[in-house]
Amino acid sequence: MKDGKHQTLQEVSSQVETYFRSLSYNKQRISFYQKGWSVIEQFMVENSIDFYEAKVGDAFISKIQGTSDYSELSRREKDLIRCANVLTEYQNTGSIKFRSILKKYPLKGEIGEGIQGYLSYRKSQGASDDTVNNNKLYLHRLLEFLESNQVTNFSELDNQHILEFINGLGYYSKSTIHCMLSSLRGFLKYLFENGISEYNLTYLVPKSSYKKEARLPTTYTKDEINHLLASVDRGNPKGKRDIVMVLLAARLGLRASDICGLKFENIHWETNTIHLVQKKTKEKIELPLLTEIGNAIIDYLKFGRPKSDLPYLFLRTGQPYDKLEEPTLHNIVSFYLKQAGIKNIENKKHGPHALRHSLAGILLEKKTPLPVISEVLGHTNTESTKTYLRIDLDTLRQCSLDVLPLNTPLFEGVK
Template sequence: MKSFFEFRKSQGLSEDTLASNKLYLHRFLCYLNSNNVSRILDINNKHILGFINGLGIFSKSTIHCTLSSLRNFLRYLFDRQHLDYDLTYLVPKSSYKKDVRIPTTYTKEEIERLLMSVDRSSPKGKRDVAMILLAARLGLRASDICGLKFEHIHWETNTIQFIQKKTKEKIELPLLVELGNAIIDYLKYGRPVSDLPYVFLRAQQPYDRLEEPTLHSIVSFYLKRAGINNVDQKKHGPHALRHSLAGILLEQKTPLPVISEVLGHTNSESTKTYLSIDLDSLRQCALDVPIIQSLHYKGGELQ
């Protein structure tokens, strides 16, 4: 399995995808161990089908991903001649399709209330407002905010340039005056003394790089402090601020290709998801309800 993961890594799979593959195949390995299978050549039809039959306790998405990982692993074993027979035919194809959900967004006014709720007089507040601005004004993902380094900020051209963690694509965004001033304020009066290359650090010792779950908690805290309604019923992390930026740009009639470039999408298809939150434009597409010729329907009322 380790050699399989190295092979998948050489194919360009992201660390997150590899981590998921390891989780799914670890369950398969545990199943084989529980059935006293210690050699690859001892794997047979009964083991494959037995493992698949036990996946019913998991969600549809987990089953789909597990079957895909298992199929790729079995094909790898056969291609490398670790197995005499190609057992991939035993792994059924899943018809699962990820549900399309309407992105969570906050209005422009709510974003301003969020920013106003941050106490910028404290070192932690200086850091927090700079990170929130990166999400709300530029739409950066949490992974890219936490991974932002000094070398990514080009003060001479007022731009931010880096390779996105998710897409592995380079992105260049403007260093807005509001954002630049917030970063400078944090670096001069809030950031702990450290030789680490990352811009944002923990507010307390040890002064390590900030992690993504911590950023999620920070955004959630200030959304609640701002008194925004229904926060608990909505997504309330930095990704919601990214969605909100897309919604604001749509309200301003910004073309989809431009929004795709701002958000760092590799194609406009990913950006089309945000069309579902542009209510003003959707209302313009609404059709009048036709008159129904029926004995049970007269004058717009059911009889």
């Protein structure tokens, strides 16, 4: 096999096509990958990249995914990520697994142990699991870079290694570069302050001027939400389970992680309330157990939920009857949105988080105060909720100003 660092995209993709044909892939399936690779090719041309390698694939995936969780991506975005992953996997191993597996990011050796120590420190300082996992991903890329340069311990680490790693980040999106630099700076500071590194190398890491611009949230109208709910067939165990989860997202704005993690102990029938600690914010939240949701839960428990001693409310419908996971919930919501015949959903987010956004939009239409919406959505402050103001177009139109004619005194002297 040709050196992976000196293969063009055409060379790698041609080898993968040959591999697919040896496995009797049909023309349609191969064409699916070819279309994805053409998007990768465009990305490489735009960034003046001549050769395909793992970090090019990572950069392409980072551009596609941005700051979104994988479960929130569209089917097309996931397909593009798959197309990049098969190129990298074949280039590195000479084969491709038939099922995607979760990448583990092993942290080996002295430097890997240092990274593990830093991650434990971050967790002890109150960083969320998502933040720590992101730090792990970014610092694993540093570890891979150092290993490729035969740097296996901190005594061999010098200024040039850090600078070369930073210079190699040009493939990535601005948001990813910002996060990687932040993780690197924090790690280097940790090494110096704990006596692991003799020198404080944080001065080598440039400050990033990137500022995250919040995307306009995807929302569906009240009528579209009603069509979505009506599309769920409640006459079978799966439908009885699915309608409860969709209602929790659409009526109460619960996140997918909190829906999938919901336990029997969270349902307080005596007060008709739901009490839980949000997985994302670690904040306690209390929500009303609406009659519509309560009745759906009872119907599911009596006639839909498999017999199990697990404490979780929602289980898989087939054996093994394990706890339902977040990506599955995303696929469930996406399925029913399509089933409901809602137009243009391919160009919109179509997971449970979109239903959360939609609830915020409906509440805004009803002139609900921001603090109340914040409480419903479980935001720690109203700043997080303000992004939804941009979807309240009717109110925004009331704030618009007429454009003055050019012959007014205001424009005198303007050429």
